[in-house]
Structure formats: C-alpha cells, structure tokens
Amino acid sequence: MNSPFRIIGKSFPRLDARGKVSGKAIYGTDFAMQGMLHGKLVHSPIASGEIISVDTSRAMAMPGVYEVVTAKDIPAQRYGSFVKDMEVFASGRVNFIGQPVAAVVARTAEEAEAAAKAVKVEYREQAAVFTTEDAVKADAPLVHPDWQEYKAVPTVKRQGNITNQARLVLGDVDKALKESYRVFTHRFVTNVVHPGYTEPRAAIAHWADGSQLHVWSNTQLPFEAQATLAEIFKITPSQVRVNVTVIGGGFGGKLRLGVEHYAAAAALKAGRPVKFVSSCEEEMTSALPRQPLTIDLTTGVTKDGKILAKAASILVDTGATSGSGVGVASSVMLMLAGPYKIPNLRLESRSVYTNKTPTGSFRAPAGPQGNFAVESQMDIIADALGIDPLEFRLRNIVREGDLAPNGQKLESVSLEECLLKAADAIGWKDRRPEPGRGKGIACAWWTTTSGSSGVYVKVGPDGQVFLNTGCAEIGTAALTGAAQVLAEALGIELGSIQIVSGDTASTPFDFGAQGSRTAFAVGNACIDAVGKLHQRMKEIAAKQFSAKAEEIEIDGGAAKFGDKLLPLKEIAAIAQTSQGGLIAHGTFIAPPTLHDKERTENMVITAINSPSFHAHAVDLSVDAETGEVKIHDYVVVQDVGRAINPTYIEGQIEGGVVQGIGQALSEEIVYENGIVRNAGLTDYKMPTAMDAPNIRSFIVESPSKVGPYGAKGVGEPPVIHPPATIANAIASAVSARVQTLPITAEKIVRTLTEVSETAK
Amino acid sequence: MTEVQLDLTVNGRRHRLSVPAHYSLLDVLRDELELTGTKTNCLEAECGVCTVVLDGKSVASCAVLAAQCQGREVTTVEGLAEGAALHPLQEAFVEFGAVQCGYCIPGMIMTAKAFLDENPRPTREAVREAIAGTLCRCTGYQKIVDAIMAASQRLSQQGERA
Amino acid sequence: MKLEFLAPQTLQDAVTMAKARGDAARFIAGGTDLVIQARKSGTWPEAVINLQQIPDLGEIKGSGQNFSLGSLVTHRQIEREGRFAGALEALRESACVIGGHQVRNVATVGGNLCNASPAADMVPILLCLNAEVALAGSEGRRVVPLASFIEGPRKTKRAHDEVMTEIAFSAPAQKFASAFLKGGRRRAMEISIVAMAGVVSVSRDGKLTDVRLAMGAAGPKAIRLTEVEKFLEGKALSKDVLEETGRLAAAAASPIDDVRASASFRRHLAGVYARRVVELSWNRISEVGNDRSAA
C-alpha cells in the first residue's frame, strides 16, 4: 500500500533507546548530587488514631543523622486534587497504616533507616473502617473527622466518609425495568492493584538559597509537581523548578507527588540536597494503587436482546484520601454505560474514604473495573437469553453518530469493526473447541485526556531540530511519536530531532504524560509549531530571494522560490545571525467535547474525548482440578485513529494486556484490618515472561478529527479489557463465573465446586 | 574489623575496595563504583533489575554479598558495548522495540547474555523461562523475546564466522 | 550494623570459626535466604562464615544408583545435570522451579535444606529418595536421614557449628520413574502452595511397587505420605486407585491459611497433585531407560 507519509506509520526505534540499553540513562534512583543526604520515612503502625507525641531525641543522637522532619516543619495545610485532604506528614492524626509521620535525614540511606526506627511516636488508637460498605453507614467512624473544614472543588457533594456522590441519569429506568423481558442484577468486586513500575519513586530536592526549590524526580507531571510543591511550601510556582529524570515506568502511579515533598521538606530543614527513594514495602503499603470497586449492576433487556435500561450503584474505595478516586467514581459511569446504546440509565456512584492506602490513577482509571462489570454481565445475559455473546453485543453497540450516555455525539465509531475482527481472529465460531477450553470477548471505548500542550521547536544551524516539551517520556515512546509528527510536518528526518523534556524552568507548559494524551497533544502542538516555523522560513527565504513571503513554497523541509531552494539549516543559520535563531512556540488544546449537562449530576469527569474503540478476545484452557488458566491466544483489535509508530503501539498493547492479565488472574494487595499482608514482590504477583501469552495486535485506523494525522489516544486502553475478556472465557471453558478479581485458581475451583454442588 | 577488603574485577577493570561486610554486590556497583547502569528495586531477588553476570552466570546482585565476590569477575551492562558499537543483544533490543521505560532492560540484557552464553540457540519457550526472574511491566515481554531470539541468531552466526 | 565476614578455606576452619563464635555466627552459601531475610528483618547475625571457598562441596558425584550432591551444588547445576535426566527427572523438575536463573545460579541445595522452609522445593524429592545428609562439626562427622534432619519450620537437627557437606541418596534398584509438581499462582517465581514429589516402580505383573510420595508446603514440614504409599503398594493404576490416592493425600495434609492460599485449597491441591504425580510417574516409567531389574 502506498502511504502518503514519510515518517508517520513507520516503526522507527525510539530516540532514547541507546542510552537505555547501554545503562547510561540516568533515572531517578540513579541521580545524585554533591553534598547529598538521604531520607527515610517513619510510618504509622496504626490505621486510625491521634498522634499524642513524637519523640525524635533518640533518632537525632544516632550516627550520621542530621535532622528529623515532622509536620511541625512545614506550613500547616492540606492539598489534593478534588478535595484537599492530604498532608505531607500526619499532623494531628493518622488515617492508614504506612502513613508518613516523620522523616529522618542522614548521611547514608542506611543510617536514616536505622534512625527512622528510633523515632518514637505515641498514638491514641481509634476505631477504623476498612470497607466502603461499612464506611457509608451512618454511625461509621470518620476517616477524616474534620472533613467539613477541607476545601474542595464545587462540583463534589460530600458527607462524612463520602467524598462525592454523582449520578448519570437518562430516561425512566424504573419504568423500563418493569417493561423489560428480563432483569439481571449482579455484584462485581475488583481488586487493589499496584501500577508495578520497576523503578521506585525517587526524588532529590535542593533549596538553592532558601527560597528557590529545585527538584529532580521521576514524576510523570513536572508542572503538577511544581504547583503542588508551591502550594505545600507557600511559595509561588516559579520558585520551584522540577526536572524530570529518565523514568522507570509510571502507569499513572507517578502522576501525584511521590517522594518529592518529603525530599523538599527534608532539604529545607537540613540545608543540603536530600534524596528519597521508596522502598518496595513502601510501594506496596503507601503508594497509589488502583481503587477497588464494588459495583451492583442491574440491566433490563427485551426478549430479542436489546438493552432497555441499566441501573448501578457503585462504591469506590479511595483509601485514606480521596485523590483521583473522585474522578474514578465519575468516569466509571461512562464505562458502565458503554459502549452500548441504552435509552434509560440511572447510575449512581460514591467515592468513599477507608483507613487504607490512598489510591491513585493507575492506567485507565475506572476502565478495568467498570469493564469487568459490564462485559461480564453482557455474557451472563447473552447466555441466559440464548444469544451468542458477540451477537448480543452487536445488537447493542454504539455506531457512527449515536449519542453516548452523556449525550455526546459519537464520531469515528469503529467498534463493530473491532469486534468482528477480534472474533474472526480468535476463531469465534468455534467458541468451545474442547472440554475445558473456551473463548471470551469484551469491548470498550476510552477517552483521550484533554489539557493543553506547548512545545518550542528550535532549529540549529546544522539542521538539527530540538523538540522542547514540558511533557515527560515515561517509557511509552510517545515523545518519539510526537517527534515523528514533527518530522513529518516539518519535512525532515526523524534522526534530526533531539528531544528536551520535562523541565518546568526551560520547557513550555504541558498537561503531562497521562491519559493517553502525550503523542496526541504534544504531536498537535508540534504541528502548530511547524505552521509557525514555515511562516518564519518563508519570511527569511523571501528576504534572501528578494521575493514576497507568499511567493515562497515549503518543500521537503526547504523553502523554495521558483527553482531556487533554501534548505532549513541555511535558514536557521541566517536566523541565528540576524534574528536570534529559528524557533517557534506551538500550542494545542483539545476543543471541548459537547455533551448534555442535564444528564450528569456532580460528575467531575463528564466526557469521552476523541473516543477510541477496541475489542479483545482470548482463547484459554482451564484445568478444572487445579484452577490453573492457560492462555493459548490473545487478540487485540484497537482503533488508534492513525498508527504513528506501529511497533510502539504494539508495545503499548502487549504491555497493557499483560498488566491486565495480572489484574485478572494474579495481582492483589491483600489487606487484613488495614495491614497489607503481601508487602513485597514475593507475594504481589505480577506476570512473569512465563505467564505472558503471545499477543496478536490488529490496528484499526479510523481517524479522529482532532488528533495529529487522525491519531487517537493509545496508551491506556489495552489494560481495560483483560479481566472481562478472561472472565468470559473462563466461564465459557468451565462454567465458572467469578465476579471478584483477581480470578485466582482457588476461586475458580471453589466456584466449580459450588456449581457442581448446586447441580446435585 | 567489619569492613572487608575486596579485589573485584568489573568490566575488565580491577578494583581494590574496602566495604562493610553486609554490602551487597549491588551496593558496591552502584554506590562505591557509581556504575548505575545496574538498577535497584525490590532488593529481594524477585524483580531482576539488578542482574549482573558474575563469573559467567547471571545473579541478582542485591542478594549476593560483595564479600563473597572476592577475586571474582563481574560484567555489568556498561561492560557490553565495545566503544560505540553496541552488543548484538543491545542492538536487537533497540531494533525490535523491546525497550520502553528501560529500567528492567540492563537486568534483562544481562540475564539474556548469561543464558545465551550457555544456550546459544534457544527456543522462544526457553527464552521466556530464562527471563522469568526479571520482571518487565511495560512490554509484556513479547518484543523482548523477539529481540533475544534475533540476537541469538546473530551471535551464533558471528560465532560461526569467527 | 557490625557484620563480620569470615572466609575459611577449609572445612575444619569453618567449623572452628563457628564453634568459636557460637550462635552469633551463621554459615552462608548462596545467601539467597540469609541475605534477604537479614535485610528484610533488619537483623544481621554478628558474623557470616562463607562456605563457598571450601573445596569439594560443589560437586555432583556418583553414577548408576548412588549419588551425592555437595551441599554447595546450585539448583542450576541440578537442573542441568545429565545424570538426572530420565528416572531422576523429579530432581531437575524440583530445582528448575526455584526462583529465576539469577537465584538458581547461586542458591544451593544445602541452603535449601538447612533453611528448612516448609515450602523448600528440594525436600520432597530428596525425601522420596531417602536422602541422608552428612554434617561435619566440632564433634565430628555424622549422617542423618533427611526425614529426621528437618524438624519443623526453620528447625533442623544441625548444631550451629555443623556444616552440611553432602546429601547422599540411592536410587531404587529396580526400574523406576519420578515426578514433581508444584502449585502456585504463576508459572514461575512462586513459593509452592503445595509441592508433591513421587518415585514409583512397577512390578513385572504391572503393579505399583515401592511407591514413594512426599508433600511439601502443606504442613509445618515436608513429609512422606506413608499411608498413600502403603495403599498403593501392589495396586494396578486405576481411576478408583487414583481417587483414593488423592483422598488419602488430602487427609494427610495439615496446611495453613495464608496470603498465598487457604488451607482448604492447599488440601484440595494436595489430593490432585498426589494423583497426578503417581499417574505421571507411572506414564514415565515406560519411557525411562533404566531397566535395572532386567539387567
């Protein structure tokens, strides 16, 4: 096939690959400074209680110790995304086991760790609450007794442990359920999973002169880190400079402050640079895992398999702070409705505090949880109606021009194609090829997060082009993708581009590496910059050729006047001697997604921007005696709008699927009375190379109107479907329907035993 | 006398060091020799990012006491390339899109290096088995396996030519 | 932290050092248990005595029927040992599922036995082979059957100054086969929730004989399933026999509930694996070429 593109659609190696394979890339854990000290945290051993006293004297007397930092050392105030309910160090009370109460600064990390054990904190323990069902009861202990004093965005409706109650309502659900041929109600419960990045969160902070804070960290969002640190230390954002090191994975787990604030507080008090690196145990007990959800889902259908109504009651366990859980409680409703056409909806969600680890925005927040519920129930209903699950989906999916549940008009809808291709690739016609073997399918839509992006594109006199972006490269190769967009638009080779990224002082603002937006938004900003550069090129060439700017054409990275060519590097050289160089500031902000505000109540996320569509299918066997699941084949069909770099899109798909398989089958942070029982990688079980199947990716290109060259967001979707896809295949293989994640061997065997007992 | 005197060869260079006896090989590589190509994470030999080659065998350097490496030879990811020329494994990782965040990659490459030295023409299944002790959260392993298979082919062709 | 590192060059020196230091000193082999446990708990012994430079402890010796594993033999050595291909396959199968290559390249069989975790994967097959461990200490040398050497979770008969030097076993005299299976959530990097090893022979008239089954991770220590073994003696393999095998094995388990699995699931798996190990070994017996009974 003849591609109209030179660079787009080609699988170039990522621009930062050589540094990474040679061990030369400097990650957050590697970064060091002259005079640097090391910090370690003191954690709360209780889930709820007041702090009576903190005695630091014994710790201060230990070898190598410089300072012990507590809440007293920083301005008293709370910060947070939707509700300001977070503190750097617990001041009055603690809300979860693992909450930082103090930090010790010492010459070595080992000395700091030893001294952290010597900090004596006295607590008065109070009643705690560990499940959302308990937490929403009228007489439940309050995780935050002072919740009314906290600032919050106006959209949220709070009460006690509930940080938001939101609704998505359409039509008349009660009436429709009454008129339904059958009504199905099920409960689905999802697991707490850790993003599992291999590099722990790390930061070094240094106060240059007592008022200028400089932080190097592996954050995904330097500008948010800058803003939050400014808020915490009561300084202006411009007094904070954040530089992003190379990042060893994020997956949303490094969006919010990780250890930057501890490092900054410690460095302020110690008067020297201080480095913090999370331990593996800290990662498991006090990082930002995915919210567990309890979803009660009711669906009414007609006899011929049309969905008439859906009602849901959703509890989002956000842990001890609300964090992005408030957002999850909103976006999960968009997931629960879709990707189907449903005339009547009443979805209600509550985000709720419990005395457990604060949760965060792990890749596709709300995606896997919501999809597990909807897509599991779709299969249950299809089976009950005697309709093939694929056919049942095809009767209800959204198509071009349909309205989404929020009333937004859907465009570039490729869902049917995705489903049919996935079904075809997995051999759907033969759904149960042998006893114990079955196939499953699931589909979804997903959003491309908005937010603005700025880039500086600077051309050197040698024709080398700097792509200067405030966005961090978290490993997805999305910035290589953005550079491909730039190379394509500017008419240069990819190899001529160097990326400078993630410095709040020298790179333009970017909303950051999150929400599948990086290549999409940064790419668009590059296109904007190229427009401006072309104008400058024309002006400079016009002068050179004594012509008018309008008479100059741009051709393959050069300015052309008649048969005279002025290459980019010569233009840049002229610009350097005559006008301070050739540089352009490109910007992008996605247009708002119009939708029906009448349908949403108190929702903090209301739209699916430039939606992408996808379907997964799996072929697996279940050993009915041991409960072991063996995946033979896994197929992903994903609409990416435009495949900028197919290899790294496959990389996103393969990695996302395996992460999703972890959530589906093996991963779970297990709590008992607020204590994490598996705080290490021995028992937090991420898939190994032996557990990961070969994955076949099929890319669909149904261009979006907004994305660069039609691209849609790519990064998050692959992690959404595996739990539902696998649950459906297991049910098809051995008739065991497991409605709680992870679907462990033990649960499969237990379910099968129950099934055979009821059959007796 | 809680320090140990160490004579350690790292990437062909001899070092004489005096380190506390409880230091791991990882501590020595990263903190004493400042070779940060070898990564740190779980410190319980579960994740494999700290893998180096010790006397020809892959080991989790977090679980090996430096003192036990007296007189021995260590190869880290920094010791693979020859000048500007990457090792065939490194080249294949770049070429096959096997690198995303890259944090597991030094450990992954060293795991693969020791394995291929022992087993030059493995099956895909054997490669998966060999790298099971090195977690990667980005790639889903598929392109890593592709890269190792390709490197094994190139390495054995080189071997045949040599 | 004041860890001292002692590097004896001979067995005698190691024992003398251990004797002089008392309980405060520990031997170290691969260190994969010791170093990680010490770091996690934050408590190191006062001294570690390195066994790695002591000559002769790292070899697999023997052929035919009688073998000995030096205590410092690594799991990788065992999994790659050609002499164990075939009838003694279960030794390789047990070794090759311990951690990843990085662990198996240093972790030793002696460490696995001395650490005495209830889930130590080398124990069940060595129990089946009636292995005996040799200990050398200040009081001299002694040989202890593995079955009595391990007393309970992290408890052994080893005196603190005794070095385990080798693990010896004799393969059955007649034609036999072996198998090992373990249960866990993943296909690799798993601490067993149940481990099962078996060695079986078949008499000329096609009946099971000299059946040995051992189970790990389903009680405070790995045990031989003597009830099952007795039951199977002289039986032909049948569906009923296998079912009873599973029932008896499950009954012999005394597992705990923990984060890895519930006690009832462990018991269930004990039954399934016992059955499967017997069946697998039975099927293998036709394949292995060690028909000594004919010789």
Ligand SMILES: Cc1cc2nc3c(=O)[nH]c(=O)nc-3n(C[C@H](O)[C@H](O)[C@H](O)COP(=O)(O)OP(=O)(O)OC[C@H]3O[C@@H](n4cnc5c(N)ncnc54)[C@H](O)[C@@H]3O)c2cc1C
């Ligand atoms: C990531 C990981 C995964 C693992 N997976 C498994 C698994 O799946 N199955 C399993 O069984 N184990 C597993 N282990 C545990 C461990 O690797 C094994 O138990 C190993 O065999 C221990 O051997 P070592 O040489 O490392 O012992 P060390 O740590 O050196 O010693 C262990 C103990 O034995 C003592 N000791 C060692 N050798 C001798 C000797 N010759 N004489 C006297 N005392 C001695 C030491 O003093 C110490 O108390 C795993 C470990 C890790 C880190």
